[in-house]
Amino acid sequence: MNTDSKRRERSALSTILSLLPGTTWLCLFMLAPLLVIVLISFCTRGDYGQVEHVFTFENYKRVAGYGTFGFDSVYPIILLRSIWLGACTVLLTAIAALPLAFVISKLPGKFRLLGLIIVVIPFWSNLLVRTFAWQMLLAPDSTLSRFAQWLHLVPSGTGLYPGSLAIYLCMVCDYLPFMILPVYASVEKLDWSLAEAAMDLGARGWPLFRHALLPQIRPGLLAGSALVFLPATGQFLIPDLLGGAKTVMLGNLLQQQFGQSRDWPFGSAIATLALLLLGAFLVLVRIVQGNRKVECE
Amino acid sequence: MNNRSSLFTRAAALLLVLFLYAPLIIVIKNSFNEAPFGLEWKGFTLKWYVKLWNDDLARSALKNSALLAIVSTTVSTILGTLLALGWSRASARWSKWISGLLYIPVCVPDIVMGVSLLLFYSMVRQWLGIFQLGLLTMILAHVTFQLPFVALVVRARLTGTDPAIVEAAEDLGANPWQRFLYVTFPLAVPGIAAGALLAFTLSLDDFVVSFFTSGPGSTTLPILIYSSIKRGLSPEINALSTLLIAASVIGTVFMALLEGEKLVKNSTPV
Structure with missing residues (x-):
């Protein structure tokens, strides 16, 4: 009895000891910096770009559009544009992920893993490299641009980049694997007898998909949406390399404040807002998932 | 399902795979293209690779990238494995807290992580005079985003092993x-190796966090690529990019081979 409790104590001690270094590291280099960001967002920028510890709400007012010179919609629009880009990327990747997931799940057993690996490999190559590749793919003399020129979608001699189209193409290409994996996990487990029952009742096409299949795939789509939306909204490389001056996103604004403009308190306010936004989004996903579960029970 | 929609779905899937691979194909193709600029094929050449080999900037970036990836992977693999060991034995309530802590770096966008570390380093520097931006600050940053991934992969391995094996050793x-040295650890080795490979490729490919935590003289390969793209292209970038693609793809395929068994089990309905 005595040795037993001693042994348990020792095992608890070793558990704590093995947890300690990793959790301390994360607290020090993850939580502390996030806390610093939140604190600095209430500070003032000095004349030389230094941070002065004078409490202010000014930075948040500026993000909301109320600057020194009255209302200016620049920052709110950037915020909304980033959310819009994230939402569109979620929608487009979801539409693209479905056929791929269905085709892979219908492959014979041993080819399924291969199919998944083939889809995921591009995702493992460098994002920067893939973005740079889209610059070449959409340059004026590329096949895609020539095709668009032939259709008179763009004036001859111009490419499809820089611009919004380039950003969207690259975003979908980059985030598709994030969507495919969870969607595939749902599609794999589909109960096709429901689809057969719906077909017996005369359902075809969209109604068949909407009522017999979509409810079963929804958990995968939700998980995929979270995986895509979070990084897509904060993306700064893709708009930076493929967009023009009109496509400044949250990430680019952040980079500016910590780079050329050197306005750290304002940048911190933007970062804090981004964190709040993502937190709200995760809570929303949780609530929707929770409702689903309740409905199923 | 009827065949027609299936054919349509298949065609769509094929197009999508092409779409996913188009960027990789064009970079690899151009790295062997005689023409320095433009997309037209002017014949096969290896001269960009030779040029790259003789480029001092690229060499020092490669050295920095390798050093950064090796050191950060070593540290994060040790810390992550320890964390996973403790995590797999922690009570349900603690386990929830730990997973919450681990998911923060996974969920926070890399740019927010980058700028928060930049600020944190500068504040600590004001107080204590340490954390001059350079390789050290980059290593600390990389370990932070690698650690959760190592812990998650290793823990998946640990919870997947049969507890009866450890009990048998106890009996x-x-x-x-x-028990740890001869049973738990050897069983966890494939998971640890997979976690380390994942951490290594994450470090090698990272641009955003590195960009904000690097200092003069600690340019890594992705930062070099970024500045070349911004400055106007040099044709060697295709060759460098191809090498980077190859490194991460090989790393990932090895990881899939190590933990592929589990992947197969999860993806085939039993």
Whole structure:
């Protein structure tokens, strides 16, 4: 009895000891910096770009559009544009992920893993490299641009980049694997007898998909949406390399404040807002998932 | 399902795979293209690779990238494995807290992580005079985003092993240390190796966090690529990019081979 409790104590001690270094590291280099960001967002920028510890709400007012010179919609629009880009990327990747997931799940057993690996490999190559590749793919003399020129979608001699189209193409290409994996996990487990029952009742096409299949795939789509939306909204490389001056996103604004403009308190306010936004989004996903579960029970 | 929609779905899937691979194909193709600029094929050449090999900037970036990836992977693999060991034995309530802590770096966008570390380093520097931006600050940053991934992969391995094996060792009189050294650890090795490979490729490919935590003289390969793209292209970038693609793809395929068994189990309905 005595040795037993001693042994348990020792095992608890070793558990704590093995947890300690990793959790301390994360607290020090993850939580502390996030806390610093939140604190600095209430500070003032000095004349030389230094941070002065004078409490202010000014930075948040500026993000909301109320600057020194009255209302200016620049920052709110950037915020909304980033959310819009994230939402569109979620929608487009979801539409693209479905056929791929269905085709892979219908492959014979041993080819399924291969199919998944083939889809995921591009995702493992460098994002920067893939973005740079889209610059070449959409340059004026590329096949895609020539095709668009032939259709008179763009004036001859111009490419499809820089611009919004380039950003969207690259975003979908980059985030598709994030969507495919969870969607595939749902599609794999589909109960096709429901689809057969719906077909017996005369359902075809969209109604068949909407009522017999979509409810079963929804958990995968939700998980995929979270995986895509979070990084897509904060993306700064893709708009930076493929967009023009009109496509400044949250990430680019952040980079500016910590780079050329050197306005750290304002940048911190933007970062804090981004964190709040993502937190709200995760809570929303949780609530929707929770409702689903309740409905199923 | 009827065949027509299936054919349509298949065509769509094929197009999508092409779409996913188009960027990789064009970079690899151009790295062997005689023409320095433009997309037209002017014949096969290896001269960009040779040029790259003789480029001092690229060499020092490669050295920095390798050093950064090796050191950060070593540290994060040790810390992550320890964390996973403790995590797999923690009570349900603690386990929830730990997973919450681990998911923060996974969920926070890399740019927010980058700028928060930049600020944090500068504040600590004001107080203590340490954390001059350079390789050290980059290593600390990389370990932070690698650690959760290592812990998650290793823990998946640990919870996947049969507890009866450890119990059998206990029944045979092995003390806790022996049980760890001869049973738990060897069983976890494939998971640890997979976690380390994942951490290595994450470090090698990272641009955003590195960009904000690097200092003069600590340029890594992705930062070099970024500045070349911004400055106007040099044709060697295709060759460098191809090498980077190859490194991460090889790393990932090895990881899939190590933990592929589990992937197969998860993806085939039993």
